Amino acid sequence: MSVPFVPTPKKVLHRMLSLLELKEDDVLVDPGAGDCRIVIEASRHYGCVSIGIEKLYHLVKMCIERVRRENLQHKVIVAWGDLFKFEYSIATAITLYLGPELNEKLRPKLERELRPGTRVVSHDFEVPGWKPIAVETVDGPDRPRKLYLYKAGVSF
Template identity: 50%
Template sequence: MPYDVPFVPTPEVVVRRMLQLANVRRDEVVYDLGCGDGRVVIIAAREFGAQSACIEIRKDLYEQTLRRVKDLGLEDRVKVIYGNFFEEDLSDADVVFMYLLTSVNERIRPKLERELRPGTRVVSHDFEMPGWKPLIVEDLYEEWRSHKIYLYKIPGMEVPIPTEGIKNADTLLHDENLISIAKLIDGNRSIEDIALKTGLTNRQVRNMINELIKTGLVKELRLIK
C-alpha cells in the first residue's frame, strides 16, 4: 500500500533537542506518529524517563522497532503500535512528536484538536502546522543541513471545580500531597496553573484531582477550550 510520508530518520541530536524543547519529564507520555526505527520513543524512555508509544503503519519498520525495544529491555516503557495514527486514540499523550509533511499535518490537525487535552505539547520536525501559532521555532544545524523545530501547545484549560467539602481537606484527607493540591483548587486555577505552582507535571496533578473527585471534594474537571 502507498504511504503518505517516506521514512527519513530524524538525527538523534535533533530528537534530543525536540524532547528538550517540549520539556519532557519523567513518566509523561510521549507519542510518535510514524515512528520509523523507534529512535524518538527509545531516547524519550532511556534519557528522559518518559512512557512512550509509537505508531507505525509499515510492517517492516514496526517489527524492527519492536525488536529493538525488546533488545533494550524497554517493553515496560515503550509501546509499539502497528497501525494508522489517524485511527489510534491519542488522548493519553502529554507530548506528540511528528516528522510528517505540512499536508499531512493539516489533515491530522482536527484529530489533534479534538483528542488532545489542553496543555499537551506538539513538536514537529521541519514541517509547520497550518493554522497554529508556534510557541517556539528553532533552527538547528546538524552535519550537512539545517533542521527546523516547531513547538506548539494545545490551547484551553482543565479547571477542577471544588465542592464545599474542599474547605475541610485538612481533616478529611491523610495524604499530604493531596491536601496541598486541594488547597490550590478554587474553581479558577487550571491544572496547568497548579502544576506550575507545585513543580508537578500536568499528568501528576490530573491524577491527584481524579483521586479528589473520588473523595467527593472535587465535583468535576471542567474542560474549557
C-alpha cells in the same frame, strides 16, 4: 498522500525531546514512528512512557527488536497501524515528522483529542494554522532543521 521513512538525525531528535521538557510522568506519542528512535530515546533518557505508531511492518519489527535490546518493554509501546486511527487524548507530548499534507490532515484530530497543556514539536514542517510558542533552527548533520513547538490551549 504518502510519507516515506526518513529518520530524524540524533542531534535533532535530542533537541526535539528537550524542547518538550519531558518528565517521567509524561506519555509521548510519535505518529509515524519509523524505526522508533524517538520513542526509545525519550523513554531511555527521560523515563517517560512512549508510544510509537507505524504502518510499515518491517519498521514495526525493527522497533520491537530495538525495544527488547534496550530492555524498555515496560516503557515503550509499539502500535502497528494507521496513525489516523489512534486516540491521542492519552498523550501529554507529541513528536511529528510527517510533512505538510499529513500535518494538515492530522490537525483537526489533534485539536479534538489533545488535552490542554499537551506539547507538540514538529520537525521541519509547521502545523498550518497553529501558533508556535517557539521556533528554533538546529544544525543538522547535512542541513539546518526547523523545529516548531506548540502547546494545546495556547497554540490552538
